[in-house]
Amino acid sequence: MNDTRSRQVVIAGAGVAGLTAALAFAERGYPIKLFEQAPRLEAAGAGIQLSPNATRILGQLGVLDRLLPAAVRPQAVVLRDARTLRELARVPLGEMAEKRWQAPYLVAHRADLQAALMARVADLPGIELVTGARLSGVATAPHGLTATAEIADGTVVAEGFLLIGADGVWSATRALGGFSSRSRFSGELAWRATVRADSAAGKAFAAIAATDCVTTFLHPGFHLVAYPVSKGTAFNLAAFTKGESIAEGWSGNADAKILTGAMRGTAPALVRLVEEAGPWTAWPIHTVDQRQPWTTPDGIALIGDAAHAMTPFAAQGAAMAIEDAATLAGFVAASPADLRGAIAAWESARRPRVAKVARRGAVNRLAWHAAGPVAMARNLFLAMRSSEKLAADLDWLYGWQDVQIESANP
Numbered sequence: 001m002n003d004t005r006s007r008q009v010v011i012a013g014a015g016v017a018g019l020t021a022a023l024a025f026a027e028r029g030y031p032i033k034l035f036e037q038a039p040r041l042e043a044a045g046a047g048i049q050l051s052p053n054a055t056r057i058l059g060q061l062g063v064l065d066r067l068l069p070a071a072v073r074p075q076a077v078v079l080r081d082a083r084t085l086r087e088l089a090r091v092p093l094g095e096m097a098e099k100r101w102q103a104p105y106l107v108a109h110r111a112d113l114q115a116a117l118m119a120r121v122a123d124l125p126g127i128e129l130v131t132g133a134r135l136s137g138v139a140t141a142p143h144g145l146t147a148t149a150e151i152a153d154g155t156v157v158a159e160g161f162l163l164i165g166a167d168g169v170w171s172a173t174r175a176l177g178g179f180s181s182r183s184r185f186s187g188e189l190a191w192r193a194t195v196r197a198d199s200a201a202g203k204a205f206a207a208i209a210a211t212d213c214v215t216t217f218l219h220p221g222f223h224l225v226a227y228p229v230s231k232g233t234a235f236n237l238a239a240f241t242k243g244e245s246i247a248e249g250w251s252g253n254a255d256a257k258i259l260t261g262a263m264r265g266t267a268p269a270l271v272r273l274v275e276e277a278g279p280w281t282a283w284p285i286h287t288v289d290q291r292q293p294w295t296t297p298d299g300i301a302l303i304g305d306a307a308h309a310m311t312p313f314a315a316q317g318a319a320m321a322i323e324d325a326a327t328l329a330g331f332v333a334a335s336p337a338d339l340r341g342a343i344a345a346w347e348s349a350r351r352p353r354v355a356k357v358a359r360r361g362a363v364n365r366l367a368w369h370a371a372g373p374v375a376m377a378r379n380l381f382l383a384m385r386s387s388e389k390l391a392a393d394l395d396w397l398y399g400w401q402d403v404q405i406e407s408a409n410p
């Protein structure tokens with residue numbers, strides 16, 4: 001292997017995890033070969049919440065300035081009862097979030113996040129993005145590895161010292177790299193629709209919630225999260241119900257009656273919003289058992305959904321992907337002579353954090369879909385907790401900072 005290749009990082013997947021990893025390693029001088037199976041980069045899904053633990057890293061990587069013009073800083077996260085529309089809790093965001101967690105809480109269209117990441121990728125030397133290239137083979141040797149990707153007219157090969165599997169919940173790197181973990185259908189469907197603010201659905205939303213907040217409507221059969229995107233000209237709606245497994249990816253083939261059928265007892269104004277907002281597309285929520293290994297001794301590391309896809313009930317999957325990518329680059333750069341030790345140490349450092357975040361999502365799921373006396377206890381608990389306390393409960397999550405990243409960006 002020549003000198004460049006012996007320092008090259010090969011990345012499979014140019015989603016949030018892969019693009020952030022490319023930036024974090026390129027900032028440290030590593031040449032990058034990035035394979036993306038899609039012929040063009042298209043962001044799957046519509047909106048995304050980016051909490052301060054993620055935007056802090058995006059700021060350090062030079063992405064935040066490019067994202068801010070298109071993003072919205074919501075004023076609060078608000079929980080409402082879907083039956084009565086009554087406000088149950090409010091966590092102030094906006095300036096308060098920035099002061100408390102030293103980075104903004106943002107909501108954005110996924111395409112805007114991807115455009116900001118890509119603009120920064122274009123600025124940095126040393127990142128070669130190959131689109132239409134699906135990772136199809138991995139061979140390891142004592143001093144480096146070779147990754148093969150299928151392209152339209154054949155194959156392309158890349159050599160490197162580290163392969164990062166950032167290829168999402170249905171990762172090919174997992175199988176090709178000899179990992180035992182597999183994705184599993186969680187039994188839940190995510191439903192999404194984007195509505196223009198000046199449409200009937202947009203007006204229906206404005207009639208029942210503040211349009212500059214992230215609002216979650218709670219109900220035993222579903223919950224619905226709504227927030228502004230595209231500078232407030234549109235709203236992203238995401239609802240979650242139980243359901244049968246459907247084709248992987250966002251599809252229009254699930255029957256929206258599953259969603260409306262789950263809304264028994266919901267306030268008519270919220271039902272109207274859901275009816276006006278169609279067509280809804282559905283996504284089968286798959287998870288990956290995060291207790292399985294994420295690294296191999298011969299230089300393969302899984303990050304983001306490929307390693308530990310979680311249910312989206314803490315809105316942290318992309319944030320964890322961003323944290324994974326930035327911290328992995330920090331660990332590898334800090335131990336240039338010991339890749340094996342570096343990626344093993346990275347995995348050990350990340351595990352407790354990712355496990356705690358996944359648990360938070362599971363608790364949210366239980367609390368948000370609570371019924372009867374449990375829902376009453378939840379509402380009472382929330383009513384007694386001040387906004388300040390609710391914000392303080394999130395310090396461990398949103399205030400997280402990595403020592404190595406901080407020292408690399410004094």
Ligand SMILES: Cc1cc2nc3c(=O)[nH]c(=O)nc-3n(C[C@H](O)[C@H](O)[C@H](O)COP(=O)(O)OP(=O)(O)OC[C@H]3O[C@@H](n4cnc5c(N)ncnc54)[C@H](O)[C@@H]3O)c2cc1C
Pocket residue numbers: 012013014015016017018035036037038045047048049050133134135136166167168169170171172173190191238283285303304305306312315316317318319320321
């Ligand atoms: C409804 C919903 C709402 C969510 N909301 C939030 C939120 O508000 N905030 C948040 O932080 N997270 C949220 N998440 C989670 C978040 O979307 C994911 O955790 C995040 O996108 C994972 O990023 P990733 O880069 O690991 O994977 P992906 O985004 O899936 O990217 C993987 C990339 O790899 C490519 N690829 C796949 N196979 C190959 C191959 N063989 N070769 C080359 N390329 C390949 C794919 O084309 C894709 O570009 C939500 C998830 C859902 C379902």
